[in-house]
Each structure stands twice: as structure tokens, then as C-alpha cells.
Amino acid sequence: MYNYTVFDKDFVATRAAQFRDQVQRRIEGTLTEDEFKPLRLMNGLYLLLHAYMLRVAIPYGTLNSQQMRALADIADKWDKGYAHFSTRQNVQFHWPKLRDVPDILEALAAVHMHAIQTSGACIRSVTADHFAGAAADELSDPRPTAELVRQWSTDHPEFAFLPRKFKIAVSGSPQDRAVTKFHDIGLRLVQDATGAPGYEVSVGGGLGRTPMVGKVLRGFLPRADLLPYLEAILQVYNLIGRRDNKYKARIKITLHEHGLEDIRQQVEASFSLQRARFDGTDQDILARIEADFMLPAYKTAPISAFERQLANDPSFRAFSETNLHPHKNPDYAIVTVSLKAHGATPGDASSAQMRVLAEIAARWSHDELRVSHEQNIILPHVHKGDLPEVYKALQAAGLATANIGLISDLIACPGMDYCDLATARSTIVAQSIALRFEALKQEHTIGPLKIKISGCINACGHHHAGHIGILGLEKAGVESYQITLGGDGSQNATIGKPTGKGFSSDEIVPAIERLIEAYLLLRHSASEAFLTTYRRLGPAPFKAALYSAKERKNEL
Amino acid sequence: MPQFSAPQILTANDLLSGEVVYHTKTGAWSCRHKDAAIFDQPNPAADCLKEIIQNDASVVSPYLVRALPMHFREAFRAAGPSNRFIGKQAGHT
Numbered sequence: 001m002y003n004y005t006v007f008d009k010d011f012v013a014t015r016a017a018q019f020r021d022q023v024q025r026r027i028e029g030t031l032t033e034d035e036f037k038p039l040r041l042m043n044g045l046y047l048l049l050h051a052y053m054l055r056v057a058i059p060y061g062t063l064n065s066q067q068m069r070a071l072a073d074i075a076d077k078w079d080k081g082y083a084h085f086s087t088r089q090n091v092q093f094h095w096p097k098l099r100d101v102p103d104i105l106e107a108l109a110a111v112h113m114h115a116i117q118t119s120g121a122c123i124r125s126v127t128a129d130h131f132a133g134a135a136a137d138e139l140s141d142p143r144p145t146a147e148l149v150r151q152w153s154t155d156h157p158e159f160a161f162l163p164r165k166f167k168i169a170v171s172g173s174p175q176d177r178a179v180t181k182f183h184d185i186g187l188r189l190v191q192d193a194t195g196a197p198g199y200e201v202s203v204g205g206g207l208g209r210t211p212m213v214g215k216v217l218r219g220f221l222p223r224a225d226l227l228p229y230l231e232a233i234l235q236v237y238n239l240i241g242r243r244d245n246k247y248k249a250r251i252k253i254t255l256h257e258h259g260l261e262d263i264r265q266q267v268e269a270s271f272s273l274q275r276a277r278f279d280g281t282d283q284d285i286l287a288r289i290e291a292d293f294m295l296p297a298y299k300t301a302p303i304s305a306f307e308r309q310l311a312n313d314p315s316f317r318a319f320s321e322t323n324l325h326p327h328k329n330p331d332y333a334i335v336t337v338s339l340k341a342h343g344a345t346p347g348d349a350s351s352a353q354m355r356v357l358a359e360i361a362a363r364w365s366h367d368e369l370r371v372s373h374e375q376n377i378i379l380p381h382v383h384k385g386d387l388p389e390v391y392k393a394l395q396a397a398g399l400a401t402a403n404i405g406l407i408s409d410l411i412a413c414p415g416m417d418y419c420d421l422a423t424a425r426s427t428i429v430a431q432s433i434a435l436r437f438e439a440l441k442q443e444h445t446i447g448p449l450k451i452k453i454s455g456c457i458n459a460c461g462h463h464h465a466g467h468i469g470i471l472g473l474e475k476a477g478v479e480s481y482q483i484t485l486g487g488d489g490s491q492n493a494t495i496g497k498p499t500g501k502g503f504s505s506d507e508i509v510p511a512i513e514r515l516i517e518a519y520l521l522l523r524h525s526a527s528e529a530f531l532t533t534y535r536r537l538g539p540a541p542f543k544a545a546l547y548s549a550k551e552r553k554n555e556l
Numbered sequence: 557m558p559q560f561s562a563p564q565i566l567t568a569n570d571l572l573s574g575e576v577v578y579h580t581k582t583g584a585w586s587c588r589h590k591d592a593a594i595f596d597q598p599n600p601a602a603d604c605l606k607e608i609i610q611n612d613a614s615v616v617s618p619y620l621v622r623a624l625p626m627h628f629r630e631a632f633r634a635a636g637p638s639n640r641f642i643g644k645q646a647g648h649t
Contacts, residue, residue, distance in 0.1 A: 027572070029613045047616055049633050050643050051574035080642060095643075098572050345639045416629060417637035425632075427639040477627065 001064055001368065002147050002292045004112040011154075012109040015116060019043045020102035027099070044115025045101055048420050054093045054101060055118040056108060060128035060146040060170070061089035061371040061378075063113075065358035068369055070111040072354035078104050083354065085339060085347040087411055087460055088167075089127045089371045090118055094418055116154060121162045123153035123234070128170045129177045130372035133293060134334050134380040136326035140189040140197065142172035144290045145226065148282065149187075151289075152227050159234050163241035164249035166234070167206075174491065179373060181205045181214045181493035182465060184251045185233060190220060197223045203233060203263070204255035207459035211495045212252040215260050217267060225271075228278045232270035236263065296366035296381050298329050303384040309391075316391055318444075319402040324387075327380075333387060335365075335379040336372070337394060338401040338409060342438040345427045346412045347375030356397040364390050373462075375411050376404065406443045407451060407516070408434035411462060415455025415472060416479075422455035424472025424479035425505075429453050432509045437516075446516055448529045452487070465489035467531045468515065469496040470508065481508040483515075485542055486534050499543050501551065511546055518545035563623040564601050565592040566608070567633070568615035576633045576644070577615060579604065585615060587644065589634035594623050 004012075019039070026036040040046075044055040056071070063071075071091055075083045078100045079093040086092055096104060108114055117125045126146045133141040149168055153159065159166070171178040172189040180186025186202035199221045205214025221229055237251045240258065248257075255263050309316045325334040337357065340346050349357070357377055361369045364386045370378035382390055394400040403409045410433060413419065415426030430453055437443045452466030456473070463469030469484035480502035487496025503511045516530075522541055523533045534542065543552060566579035570587075577585040578592035586592070595601035601620050608618045621630055636643025 032613075033571075033616050047569055047574055049629075050576060050636060051569075096574075098574065348640075416632055417639045425638060431639065479628065 001062060002143075002289060008112065009109075012112070012114045012116075013106075015043065015114060016102060016105035016109045019105055023098060023102050038120070040101075041119040042116070043101075043105065044118035045096075045098075046119065048094070048414075048418050049416070050418065051095045052098060052101070053418065054096050054104060054115060055086070056091045056093070056113060056115050057118050057125040058090055058113075058371050059125050059150045060132065060143050061130050061373075062132075062143060063369050063371070064367050065362040065369070067111045067113055068354050068358035068361065070107060070113070072351040072358070074104055074107055075351040075354065082348055082350045084345075084414060085349065085371050085375050085377065087347075087373050087375060087413065087462055088118075088125065089130070089373055090125060091371065092414075094414070117150075119165075121164050121166075122160055123149075123156065123162075123166045123168065126150050126153070126168050126170065127178060127183075127373065129173055130370040130374075130378050131177060131325060131334055131380065132172060132370075133295070134327055134332075135173055135175075135177075136328050137175055138173045138328065139191070140172045141293055142170035142178070142187070142189055144286060144293050145187065145189065145199075146170045147289045147292075148227070148286050149230070151285065152230070152282070159238060162234070162238055163243045163254075164246065164251075166237070166251065168230075176489075176491040176493075177372075179462070179465060179489040179493075181491070182207055182211075182462070182489060183214065185230065186214050187226075192220050192222075199223070199226060201229065201233075204252040205493070206250055206252040207462060207464050208250070209247060209457045209459075210250075210253065211459070211464040212256065213493045213495065214252075215255065217260070217264055224278075224280070224283050225275065227282045228274035229267070229271050231274045232267045235270050235274070236266045240266070296368075298332060298381070299383055300331070301383060301385050303331055306384040306387045309388040313388075315400075315402070316388065319391055319400055320387070322402045322404045322406060329381075331384055333382050333384055335382050335387070335390060336404045337377040337379060337399050338403055339376050339399075340403060340409050340430075340434065341398055341401045342403075342408055342434045343431050344434075346410060346430050349377070353397050353399055356393060356399065360390055360393050373411075374409065376409070403434075403443060405448050405450075407437050407446050407449045408443055410434065410451035410453060410466075412453040413455050413460035415453075415461075419455060419460075421458060422472070423457070423474045424455050424481065426453040426455035426461055426470070426472050429470060429472070429481065429505070429508055433512055436509050436513065440513075442516070445526070446520070446530070447526065449531075450489075451512070462489060463487070464495045465493070466496060467534070468512065470512075473502060475502060479505045481505070481511075483508075483511065483546065485515075485539055486531070488531060497539060499539065499546055501547070514545045515542055518542055563594045563596050564620045565594055565623045566601065566604055566618060566620055567592070567630075568608070568618035571614050571616055574616075579608070579618075592623070595620070 169183040188200040202214035365379040412426040412430035416422035453470040454461035454463040482502040484496030488494040581593040635645040
């Protein structure tokens with residue numbers, strides 16, 4: 001993991017102290033809310049429906065046991081005993097008091113954490129593949145690049161007031177688990193024909209009210225050119241990105257309006273000027289960062305305990321089938337811990353659960369944890385021989401739900417239960433779907449399926465990228481849920497297509513059930529996943545399952 | 557300004573706690589929806605909101621909202637989240 005330098009420590013401590021002063025001035029009345037709001041947002045402090053919300057950055061989703069314990073302590077001391085892990089690999093506290101926030105920031109700084117770049121029209125906290133540095137299929141660990149981008153982007157004076165927020169994601173595997181194509185910039189670590197390392201750079205992806213798949217601006221960017229090239233993209237966007245309409249201010253709209261070729265020419269022109277300004281210091285820093293991300297010292301030990309448990313314990317076998325992912329060391333596994341126990345709020349963990357996760361990470365996962373954008377926690381380096389003990393510890397904490405990649409492993413934004421932007425609830429739909437299919441005992445029969453739910457058009461729940469997406473809206477004073485089908489957040493990024501009219505909160509779960517019944521009848525075999533069947537047949541048979549013939553005729 | 561179509565109440569979030577609060581007849585703020593003063597006429601409601609925006613630093617984002625029927629967003633604000641028993645409905649602040 002990246003180790004904070006003296007500079008980093010001073011920086012986050014100074015920011016916490018500055019915010020303490022700003023909060024004090026707000027309480028005394030020398031700062032108005034209009035003056036204070038941008039300052040609190042720069043420190044991740046929002047005001048939502050019921051209370052303030054503090055969004056804490058977990059850059060590229062990586063944290064250690066000490067940090068997880070500190071988050072649990074914050075949840076107990078200054079919040080309501082739980083935290084919400086978000087689709088941005090961040091963590092949110094939904095009930096802090098204004099006076100306490102400076103203390104919380106200080107407690108975060110003490111464990112090398114902060115809430116910077118979690119709001120505002122700046123380059124946001126960088127995200128990455130949650131299996132980074134561990135996955136068997138990985139070409140190269142994306143985290144050193146992500147950390148370099150974090151250092152470059154934090155408090156970058158030129159890009160502090162962009163037209164809109166700006167999100168960068170990095171992936172080092174052919175299997176894109178970081179949803180790079182739906183980010184303002186998506187970086188994929190690749191090699192050229194000679195084996196030299198570099199990046200495929202995509203630009204202009206995004207979800208929200210105008211979903212777009214990112215377009216490749218450079219198929220291969222040499223590794224040493226990364227920062228000057230990013231600088232060039234941001235400069236062009238900063239100059240020509242629209243500031244007249246916030247709904248047209250993201251770079252995806254800039255790209256759409258100007259065209260890929262025009263943007264490419266402008267970026268290349270800017271890049272040729274920027275390149276000379278970088279003298280290699282950034283590459284020296286990258287080399288130092290890489291030293292912090294060396295592989296852990298894997299142990300050599302028998303895995304017989306794992307094999308015995310697999311043979312003897314059906315529940316452990318079910319857990320192993322869904323929640324383990326191949327590790328680059330064949331004696332190790334990546335464990336995904338589901339924060340989606342049936343009926344639970346996706347992404348929520350109690351402080352007790354967070355401490356258990358910290359303890360497990362310290363004992364059995366080389367002190368590392370990850371937060372996935374799918375709102376689960378990852379134990380990236382678990383020796384297979386330790387898995388029975390890890391499973392037992394997870395079970396005792398209610399964290400051993402064997403549902404990763406299945407219908408109940410759905411993601412959902414906080415929705416109207418918390419968010420002031422939301423137009424409908426999302427977590428209640430997630431909970432109801434999970435409980436319904438658990439009652440039907442169907443989720444293993446259904447197989448791989450990603451349902452993603454957003455409580456408004458801003459799409460924090462990534463509904464456009466869901467195999468089944470659900471968008472909560474308000475219609476005539478009640479909640480209405482629109483279904484999209486065929487979305488995909490992987491390297492085959494696809495935007496889901498709306499099926500037709502929405503469903504009320506009472507109708508949405510039965511509607512999903514009809515979709516699933518149709519899929520089970522239509523699929524070629526049990527090995528044909530929902531998305532494959534959908535792609536083979538198109539939307540018609542699924543619409544027929546959702547709507548009556550009359551409703552479908554009215555849609556035409 | 558939107559047309560004044562029904563009796564309204566004035567609500568905001570408390571500056572220090574962020575909690576949902578309601579403007580009462582005495583001019584104080586209450587964390588209980590049932591204490592909210594109801595404005596039957598548009599002018600006093602608008603005047604009261606203006607006064608609070610200008611002079612009351614104890615709350616954030618004050619606004620007028622239809623008293624009844626309560627919009628579902630306001631129902632969640634008045635009770636707390638529906639996904640867990642927490643907030644006002646649980647007697648927490």
C-alpha cells in the first residue's frame with residue numbers, strides 16, 4: 001500500500017485544521033451558508049435529507065486494517081454505528097453533526113485518510129479495479145498509476161474549478177472491473193507490440209442523464225507520457241467545456257458536440273506543449289510509488305484444510321463458488337465479502353462488521369482491504385489454507401452471504417431514504433428483490449446477473465450499466481420505476497435500453513420476477529447468462545413479459 | 557414564484573445537527589412535523605421565508621412546502637429513512 005510521506009501527512013492535517021476554522025466561523029456567523037457551502041463540499045461534507053453526510057475518500061478503494069478500524073470508530077463515536085460503502089469506492093457517514101466534522105477529519109488524517117476530492121467540480125478521487133495487484137488475469141497493477149494520478153490531481157491549481165466534476169478510473173486487466181468506459185477518462189494498462197507498457201486512454205464516458213460510452217482517444221500512450229497527456233485533456237476540457245448549462249458541462253458532452261477528431265487534434269496540440277514541461281520527475285515519483293505496491297510476501301503452506309472443507313461443507317462450497325476469484329498465486333484466493341445479506345441495505349456495514357473485516361484482513365489478507373464499486377469489501381490476498389477460518393469469522397459477523405454476481409448482489413445508491421437529489425427510493429427496491437428471490441430459492445438457478453438501481457437520473461446506482469437497470473423517478477406524486485435492459489459495465493460497455501412505461505413501488509418486484517421467469521424459459525441452457533440471452537433475442541420477449549399486448553401497442 | 561395552491565409549512569435543516577426542522581407558531585424551530593405552523597395565505601408564508609433567509613442563521617436551506625397531502629419526500633424527512641429504523645421515527649436526533 002502507498003505510505004504517506006511527510007508532505008502527505010502535513011497536507012491532510014493542514015486541511016483538517018483549516019476546516020476546523022471554517023466550521024467555527026460558520027457557527028459564529030461570520031461565514032454565510034453561501035460562503036461556507038463550497039468550503040464544506042471541498043471537504044466532502046454534504047447536507048442531505050435528514051442530516052449532514054460526510055463522504056470519505058478511499059483512493060482506488062484500497063485501505064488497511066487500521067484505517068477500517070478508524071472508520072468503525074468514527075461510526076460509533078460520531079455517527080449511528082454504521083457506514084455506507086458507495087459505488088465510487090468511497091465510504092459515507094450519514095449522520096455527523098457539523099461541530100464534530102473537524103474531529104472526524106482529524107481522526108481520518110491520523111490514519112492517512114481524508115475527504116478531499118469527494119465533491120465539487122474538480123478531479124474526483126481516482127478509482128481502480130478492486131482486484132488490483134491480486135487478480136490472476138491482471139497484466140499490471142493499476143494502483144501505482146492511480147496513486148500518481150491522485151498526487152497529480154490533488155489541489156491541482158489549474159483544475160480546481162472545472163466546468164463539472166471529473167472522474168478517472170484505471171484498470172490493469174483485460175476484464176474491465178473498474179467500469180473505465182463510463183468515466184470521464186478511462187485508463188487501461190496495455191503493452192505495445194514490443195511489450196513496452198502504456199495506456200489505452202478513453203475519454204467522454206459517463207452515466208447520468210446523458211449516458212455515453214467512452215471513446216478511445218489514444219490506443220497506446222507510452223507510460224511516461226501519462227501526466228502530460230492527462231494535463232492536455234484537462235486543459236482542453238477546461239477551456240472549451242460548457243459552463244452555461246450544468247447538464248451539458250461534462251466532457252462527454254464536449255466530446256459529443258466537438259467530435260472525437262476535433263478533440264483529439266486539440267489534445268495532441270496541447271500535449272506537444274505540455275510534454276516538454278515534464279522532465280521525468282513524475283516517473284521518478286511513479287517508481288517510488290511502485291515500491292509501495294510490491295507483492296506481499298506470500299506464504300508457502302498446504303491448502304488441504306481448504307480442500308477438506310470444500311468436500312465436507314456445502315455452505316462453504318457455495319460460498320467458494322460465488323465469492324472467490326482466482327488469485328495470481330494459485331495457493332491464494334481473492335475473497336469478496338458481500339455487503340448484501342438478503343434484505344440488507346447494499347453497501348451498509350455496521351461498526352462491528354467493519355472491525356471484523358479489519359481483524360480478518362490483519363490476520364489473513366496481508367493487512368489489505370478493498371472497497372468495490374459494487375459495494376462489497378474485498379480481501380485481496382487470502383491463502384486458501386486459511387479460507388475455512390476466514391469463512392467462519394465472516395459467518396459469525398453475518399458477512400458470509402454467498403451471492404456475489406447473483407441477483408441479490410445488486411447495487412443501489414442511497415436514494416430518497418437519504419439523498420436530497422433523489423426522486424425515489426432505491427434501497428427498498430434492492431432489499432425487496434433480494435428477499436423475493438431468496439424466498440423463491442432461485443438465485444443460483446438464475447446465475448450471473450447484475451441489477452443496478454438508481455434513485456434519480458444522476459445514476460449513482462449505475463442503472464445504465466445494469467443487465468437489468470432500475471431508475472426511480474417521481475410520476476404524478478408517487479414513485480415510479482423505469483426498467484432498462486442490456487446494460488454492461490465491462491470492457492463490452494453498453495448502455496441499457498428503456499423497456500417502456502414505469503412501474504409503481506408495488507409493481508416493480510413482480511415486474512422483475514416476470515422478466516426472470518421469461519429469461520429462464522428463453523435461455524438455451526443453464527449456462528447461458530441473462531445478458532447473453534438478452535443479446536441473442538433482443539428486448540421483444542422481455543417486453544412481452546413486462547407489458548400486456550395493449551400496453552405494448554400503446555408504446556408504438 | 558409558484559402559485560400558492562394549498563396551505564403550506566416552512567421547513568429547513570438545523571445548522572448544527574443537520575436535522576429536519578419545522579417553523580412553529582411561536583417562531584421557534586421544532587424537530588417534529590406536527591408542531592409546524594400552517595400558512596393559509598401566500599403573502600405571510602413568503603414574508604416569513606424571506607425573513608428567515610435574511611436573518612435566521614440557525615437553519616440551512618429553508619423552503620415552503622405543501623402541508624397536506626404530504627409529498628412522499630416530506631414524509632421521509634418527517635420520519636427518517638424507510639430502509640432502517642433510525643432517525644426521528646426511532647426518537648433519535
